[in-house]
Amino acid sequence: MLIDWFTVGAQALNFIILVWLLKRFLYKPILGAVDAREKRIAAELADAASRKAEAQKERDAYEHKNAEFDRQRAALLAKATQEADAERQRLLDEARKAADALAAKRREALQSDAANLNQAIRRRAEQEVFAIARQALADLASTSLEECMVDLFARRLRLMDGKAKLDFGEALKAATEPVVVRSAFDLPEAQRSVVTKALKETFAADIPVRFATSPDLVSGIELTASGQKIGWSIADYLASLEQGVGELVQAKGQSEAGPKAEPEPAPKRKAKSASSPKAPKPKAAHS
Amino acid sequence: MRLSADQMILWQYGFIKINGTIAFTWGLMAVLAVGSKRITRHLSTDLQRSRWQNLLEIIVTGIMQQIEDVGLRSPEIYLGFLGTLFLFVASASICTIIPGYEPPTGSLSTTAALALCVFVVVPFFGIKAQGLGGYLRSYAEPTIIMLPFNIISELSRTLALAVRLFGNMMSGTMILAILLTITPFIFPIAMSALGLLTGMVQAYIFSILAGVYIAAATRGHNTRGPKAKPIPAVQP
Incomplete structure (x- = not known):
């Protein structure tokens, strides 16, 4: 007889026990470890994604700030240039006025000097003329x-x-x-x-x-x-x-x-x- | 000549006896259980883990993948039964490389016990999935005429399961024993390697067939849709 029914029963029981043992010591722990790892990887991926999104957000914010800074800098530069131009114009005007005033003063002084000289020459000439006339008339008298x-x-x-x-x-x-x-x-x-x-x-x-x-x-x-x-x-x-x-x-x-x-x-x-x-x-x- | 380890009686008390088949089964059970316990005692959920843990993870996830490929939607429910079937049969044949060892699956008693387990488990899962009425109705599908044939099919496939595994394993051992008497050198090694391959194939066939029977019982005629798409397991 190839089949021993006691052995069949014992083997069936053994198999059921083995199923329980392997479930207890093999499948559950291994699946638990795999699940935990998958969860962990998923969490890390989600974390990475959120960090990436955050980084992107921060990058956007920094880019926005940079653009704002550039704009402000350009505005300030333009303002400074404008002010420098105005100041330059003002200084030029002042210098021109001062130069004009100085020139006018010099011209006045020159004119005054010339007038004085002319007057002195005329006076001298007049005195000389009258002296000569007086002398001539005195001689003729x-x-x-x-x-x-x-x-x-x-x-x-x-x-x-x-x-x-x-x-x-x-x-x-x-x-x-x-x-x-x-x-x-x-x-x-x-x-x-x-x-x-x-x-x-x-x-x-x-x-x-x-x-x-x-x-x-x-x-x-x-x-x-x-x-x-x-x-x-x-x-x-x-x-x-x-x-x-x-x-x-x-x-x-x-x-x-x-x-x-x-x-x-x-x-x-x-x-x-x-x-x-x-x-x-x-x-x-x-x- | 001893056909199986059943005839190797180690201890007997009336009807109760401990033969080679039971003893070797206990040995295998001890190796599987203790090995699993030792390896899974320090499991790492980190990316760095031991080689043994890697091996067990590959085996378990591979079995789950196979169960899923058969068409069972929740493989973790069937993993205990089908995975243990595969591991038991596979380890029983792998251990044939140990001298003096005789595979318990070379005994018709063991294979019959495994086939009976399948015979019991298939309707269990079928009723669990479809209810008693639904499961019983599946025997009368597509027509009532098919009822006796379905019943015969149920019985015959269980017998076929038992005899197929028994025949393969027993023949492998027998061939090895006969060859050893004829050509003691070299040739038995090749046959032993072939026997290992045969044993692995048989383990696969046995568990896959059990899975197919369970799938057929659980799906019923209403849910017999397209094969479920396999979910790719995360391979760290």
């Missing part, structure tokens, strides 16, 4: 000229009228001392009598006269009494001419000191200065 002068003086005296004559007459009458008649040269007796006579005729009074010489008069004659003076002399002409030229020079200097002062051509000025000075009338000056 002579007794005959003195005679003519005395005649002219006498004529003038007689022609005096109005208030001037009245005032002078009062002054002559009030004088305690003899009136002084000054001339460049000592007058001869004839001419002295002409003067005395003319005075007497003019003021209808006998007036004591004292004659004196004064080279300053160049060529002329004058009568002074109690601070009042009447006379005629070339020196008066010259003084009048000098005064006229001086006024002209002053006017020129002022107009040239102005911003648009243009120097007038010399010939014109010469012509002007050469214009005949007003002939001073014999005047009664109150000093």
Whole structure:
């Protein structure tokens, strides 16, 4: 008999026991370990995925920040450039203004210097011209000229009228001392009598006269009494001419000191200065 | 001549006896259980693990994959029975390289016991899956005429299981024994290697056939759809 039924039963029982043993010691632990590993790997993968997502998120955030920084930097740079340009423009303007002011000041100084120099030259030339004229006239003066002068003086005296004559007459009458008649040269007796006579005729009074010489008069004659003076002399002409030229020079200097002062051509000025000075009338000056 | 280890009586007390088949089975059980316990005592869930653990993981996941390929959707339910069938038959044939050892599967009693276990387990899983009525109805499929044939088929395949394994294992041992008397050198080694291969093939056939029978019983005619797609096991 090939089949032993007790052995069959025993083997079936053995097999069932083996199934239990292997389930207990083999399948459960091994499957548990495999499952645990799978779970662990899945967890690690999920963790890695979440970390990756987080890293991506952070990367995005950093990229965004970087872009923001770049934008801000560009804006700041543009602003700084603009400010630097404005500052440069301002400094340039200031420098230009300062340069302009300096140039204007220098030009003014130069103009002032030039004007001063011109004035000095004119004054000097004027003085020289008058000195020469005075010298020439002094050289030319002579007794005959003195005679003519005395005649002219006498004529003038007689022609005096109005208030001037009245005032002078009062002054002559009030004088305690003899009136002084000054001339460049000592007058001869004839001419002295002409003067005395003319005075007497003019003021209808006998007036004591004292004659004196004064080279300053160049060529002329004058009568002074109690601070009042009447006379005629070339020196008066010259003084009048000098005064006229001086006024002209002053006017020129002022107009040239102005911003648009243009120097007038010399010939014109010469012509002007050469214009005949007003002939001073014999005047009664109150000093 | 002794056909199987059944006739090697070690201890007997009336009806109760301990023969070679039972003794060798106990030995195999002890090796399998103790080996498993020793290896699985320090299991690592880390990526680094021992070679033995790797080997056991490969075996267990490989068996599960095979069960799944047969068409059983939850392989862990059937792993205990089908895996143990395979491991027992396979280890019984591998141990034939040990001199003096006789495989318990070379005994018709053992193979009959295993076939009876299959004969019991198939309706158990079938009823569990479809209910008693559903399972019994499957015998009358497609028509009631098929009922006697289905019953005969049930019985005959159990007999075939037992006899196939017994024949193969017993013949292997017998051939080896006969060859040893004729040509003592070299040739028996080749036959022994062939016997190992035959034993592994038989272990595979036995467990796969059991799996197929269980699958056929659990699916029924309503759920006989396309074969379940195998879920790829994670291979660390």
